[in-house]
Structures are given as structure tokens and as C-alpha cells.
Amino acid sequence: MKSEGYTMAEIRIRNTNERISGEDNVKAFLDKQEVLYEHWDPNKLPEALRENFQLSDEDKAQILSTFDTEIRDLAGRRGYRTWDVIALSEATPNLEELLKKFEQVHTHTEDEVRAITAGKGIFIIKGDEETGYFDVELNAGDVISVPEGKPHFFTLMENKQIVAVRLFIETEGWIAHKYDDPAFQGA
Numbered sequence: 001m002k003s004e005g006y007t008m009a010e011i012r013i014r015n016t017n018e019r020i021s022g023e024d025n026v027k028a029f030l031d032k033q034e035v036l037y038e039h040w041d042p043n044k045l046p047e048a049l050r051e052n053f054q055l056s057d058e059d060k061a062q063i064l065s066t067f068d069t070e071i072r073d074l075a076g077r078r079g080y081r082t083w084d085v086i087a088l089s090e091a092t093p094n095l096e097e098l099l100k101k102f103e104q105v106h107t108h109t110e111d112e113v114r115a116i117t118a119g120k121g122i123f124i125i126k127g128d129e130e131t132g133y134f135d136v137e138l139n140a141g142d143v144i145s146v147p148e149g150k151p152h153f154f155t156l157m158e159n160k161q162i163v164a165v166r167l168f169i170e171t172e173g174w175i176a177h178k179y180d181d182p183a184f185q186g187a
């Protein structure tokens with residue numbers, strides 16, 4: 001798929017520093033790690049919403065309606081029943097404290113689904129025994145579903161700006177359960 005002007009997801013394997021790029025390679029790697037990866041066309045979003053990280057309720061509704069087909073398709077395949085939009089930036093109150101809280105390895109009792117519509121973010125995920133922890137750097141258009149029970153955490157990149165659609169089966173399923181792992185080297 002062509003996505004001009006946008007960078008697609010990239011993987012960095014922490015133990016070896018190996019990087020994996022290109023949609024097919026990224027998808028194949030994540031498939032093997034049982035992480036769903038898809039790509040939506042970020043150019044569908046109205047220009048005014050592409051670099052906007054302080055969203056009104058109307059902006060959020062417009063993002064959801066722009067990707068309504070993609071959201072319903074993914075939800076139908078995976079059993080997700082509700083969705084919303086989250087925006088984080090330096091304008092977010094207590095962003096640093098929030099990030100500190102995020103940056104702990106944890107699990108959930110349902111998938112963690114994020115479709116990035118603007119900005120960037122990183123999921124750090126515990127892969128299989130052989131692979132260890134890896135980073136998935138996500139850009140606008142990247143869609144990821146970290147499966148239930150898989151240790152991970154999420155953080156922002158240097159620009160500290162992201163907008164993402166979140167999909168849930170039950171919002172209550174998305175409570176973090178701390179995962180203590182002596183093998184984890186830190187954020």
C-alpha cells in the first residue's frame with residue numbers, strides 16, 4: 001500500500017538492535033508475535049485534523065466518522081464493541097506523570113487496540129523467548145492490537161504528540177495489571 005508523506009511502523013528488537021521496516025516485513029514479524037497490524041489511509045483525515053492534538057468533542061466525532069468503515073470492519077472481525085478517541089500532547093495536564101504511569105510493563109484481560117490517526121507513539125512488547133522485548137514505532141495510519149495477556153507498555157516519542165482511536169470489548173477489560181519482569185531493562 002502506498003502512503004505518501006507518511007512513515008509506516010518500524011520494529012526495533014531490543015536485544016540485538018535489529019530494525020525491521022516495510023509494511024510486509026513489519027506485518028510478518030508482528031503476525032509471528034501474535035500482534036495484529038494493519039494500516040489505514042491517514043490521508044482520509046481532513047487536513048485541519050492531521051496536526052491537531054487538542055481536540056474538541058466535534059473533532060473526535062469527525063475522526064470516528066472519517067474511519068467509520070475501517071473501525072466497524074475491525075470491530076466486526078475481532079468482537080470490539082465500543083471505541084473512542086484519545087489525544088495526548090504537552091497541552092495534556094500532568095502529561096509527564098501520565099507517561100511515568102504508562103511506562104510500566106503490564107497486561108490486560110482484553111486486547112489493547114490503537115489506530116494512530118496523528119502523531120507517533122511506541123509500544124514496547126514482550127515477544128517470544130527467542131526475541132525478547134521489541135519496540136513498535138507507530139505513525140499515522142498504523143493500527144495495532146496487542147493481544148490479551150501479552151506484557152507491554154506504551155509511550156510517546158520525542159515530539160510527545162499523538163491521536164489514536166481505541167477499540168474495546170468492554171472498557172472495564174482495559175485495566176492494567178502490573179507485570180514484574182526481572183528481564184526487562186527499563187524504558
Ligand SMILES: [Fe+2]
Nearest residue numbers: 108112152153
Ligand atoms: Fe496497556
